[in-house]
Every structure is written in structure tokens, then in C-alpha cells.
Amino acid sequence: MGNIQWEYFFNFRLAIESFPYVIQGIGYTLLISLVSMFFGLLLGFFLALGRMSKNLLLQIPARGYISFMRGVPVLVLLFILYFGFPMLGINFTAVTAALLGFSLNSAAYMAEINRSAISSIDKGQWEAAASLGLSYWQTMRRIILPQAIKIAMPPLSNVLLDLIKGTSLAAMITVPELFQKAKIVGGREFDYMTMYILVALIYWGICSIISVLQNYLEKRYEVNE
Template sequence: MINWQAFFNVELAQKALPIILEGLPYTLSLSLISFLLANIFGFIIALMKMSTFTPLRWIANIHISLMRGTPLMVLLFLIYFGLPFMKIQFDAITASIIAFTMMSSAYTSEIIRAALLSIDKGQWDASYSLGLNTWQIFKKVIVPQAIRICVPSLSNVLLDMVKGTSLTAMITVPDIFNKAKIVGGANSDYMTAYIVVALVYWVICTSYAIGQNYLEKRFSIY
């Protein structure tokens, strides 16, 4: 017979939730800041890969290849534990933001590049015929359409980033997963603590998914 009390302790879950939520600001700030920076750098990398200047394309391709081929945990450890041997020291939160930004920018750059290339080239010709210069066309015609195309894929990157922040517990960031580990260890009940933190992640991701649906509808109307 299954011991459900050992599987999920309701009393412990009620006590654990407030403690786990103490790490929520770290989880949210890490994911959102890194996502914003990843989009900025991803846009730049996408333009580099589309450039006719060969060295820029090489740099973009090398970055994308390295980041997509390296586990995030390895990158976190390299930045947090490895760089101090080169006299470069970052605190755990800064190291996490750098790692997430570097890793995610490789994926966002390909998403953005694909969206930009999907815009019909005839729109460039039509815009030039209206007297718009390249910057105006890019800003007012191409980018707004590309953003609408990017929303679903970029939302997936954000959701992966939220869940990936759990890895920062390995370098002492007091996020919600780190708090769950502490609660589980203190009460010798990791199962309950991990179920609670899994539900918290689910609520966060569901909230972001609702935001994604809103943006898709808004851009569709636009």
C-alpha cells in the first residue's frame, strides 16, 4: 500500500511554500533580465550572420555553434568557478545572467534571423519606392512584422529560461529551487518540497504563456 503521507505532506507543503517563494524574486529577475539581454544580443548576432562581411558571419556562427553545443551547467561553472583562476570574479547572480544571456542569445539570434528573412523582399522594394531609407524600412516595416512572427518561439525560450534558473542553485543563487532544497533537507522530505517548487514553476510558466497568447492576439489585430 502506498504511503501517501510520505509522497506528499500537506502540512509541510503549507509551511514550505512561503519559504520557497522567498526565492521567487531571484527566479523572475534572472529569467527576465537574461531574456531581455539575450534578445538584444540575439538581434545583433542575427544581423552579423546576415552581414555580407565574412568575419562578422564567422564570429556569429562560432558563437551560435559554441553556445548550442555547450551544456548550460558547464557554462555556469566555467564563468563562476573557472574565471577566478584568470583573476576574473563574478558574484553568483552576475555569473548566472552572463551565462543565460550568452546561451539564449544563440537561440534568439536564429529565431530573429529566420523572422527577418521571412519578410517578403518585395516590401523592401515597395518601401524604397515610397522614399523610405534603409533604416526607416527596417524600423517601420520589417521589424514590426518580424516581432509578430518571433513571439511564439521567443516565448518558448523564456519558458526554458525560467525552468533553467533552477541550475543556478548549484552556484548558490537563492532561487526557488535552492529554497526547496533547503526545506527538503531540513525536514528530510525532498519529495514534498520538490512537488511544491514544481507547481510554482508551473504557475510561472502558465502566467507567461497567457501573456504570450495576449501578445499574439494583439499583434494579429495590428
């Protein structure tokens, strides 16, 4: 430990001077994570319904998709979209590839969360809704989903946190998000340690804000019960 040069561990001056440049990448970080969350949640909902369906033509493809996306690293998926698809004549910008990759991947995890939340609702409520003449979609929208949302909220919030942190992988396909900006400064100043610690603190701050919002929404749902 005595040989460690602690003055090179974190350069406070460099961190302060570089912060305005690094923080410019927060726009792409939030864009990719929030848009991917929206489309992943939308696709995940229909995947969950397919996964729960008794129709094998819906159930088997849904199961296959969920299994594949949960078993493939996001980075591999990003490379396929950004570097592989051009060989087929299909070109995506780095941002588009990131949006597609994170949306498609996160949908698989959200599908399982949605399926679990919907399945946890007592079947008697479906039967009661049917006796009132409500259709499947009316029952889903008015009775099942409002209850399932509360159950699914904590794990879905965790998916959002993972998306925010996972956007750092988009730097590997040249998206100018937070981590990419930090790498540029680190290479220029020959001080990667300071920049990596700085970007870690920024990610921590963003995730802390999301966690506060999650707690607020959970308490609000409890009050409205």
C-alpha cells in the first residue's frame, strides 16, 4: 500500500474542469434509457400476454424471444445491430442501434415482470369481471392492470436503473454518452482513473434521483389504495 501514488487516484481539479464536457453526454444517456424503457415496456407487455396465452402460436414465439434476449449480452446485440447489419445492407446510426438494442433486450425482462404481476392477481377478479359482461381488454385495462402496476413498479424501476447504467455500453459503438465523453478526456489527459470515478459518481447521482422518484410513486400508490 505504501507504493501507491494516491495523488494519481483522483485529480479533483481535472474532475471539476472536465465535468461540463462529460455531463454533455447525459442527454444521450437519458434518451437511450428512457426511450428504451418505454418501448421495452410496450413490447414486454404484449410478450407477457403471449407468454401467458394458451395458444401455442403465441406462446412459443414469446418464450423463444424472452429466452434468447435474456441469454444474449447487450453488447453482443449492439455489435450485431451496428457492425453486423451493414453487411446485409441495413445501416443504423449508433444512436438508433443503441435504442433498438436496449429496447429489444429490456423487453424480455419486463415481459417476465409483467407476466408475474398479472398472474399474481386473483383469478376470481377475472371471473367477476366476466360475470359483469366486461370483455378481456376491458377487464385488463380497468381491473387487472391498475393492480398489476403497483406490483410491477419496484422491479420495473430496477430495470430502468439497469438501463441507465447499461447505456455506458453504447460507448462501444461510438454513442457520445457519459462514459464515451469520460473516455475521451481520460485519453487526452492520461488520467482514466479520475474520469472513471467522476462518471461513476454521475451515474450514482442519476440513479439516486430515480430511486427517490420510485419511492415517491410507491408511497403515492399506497395512499390511493
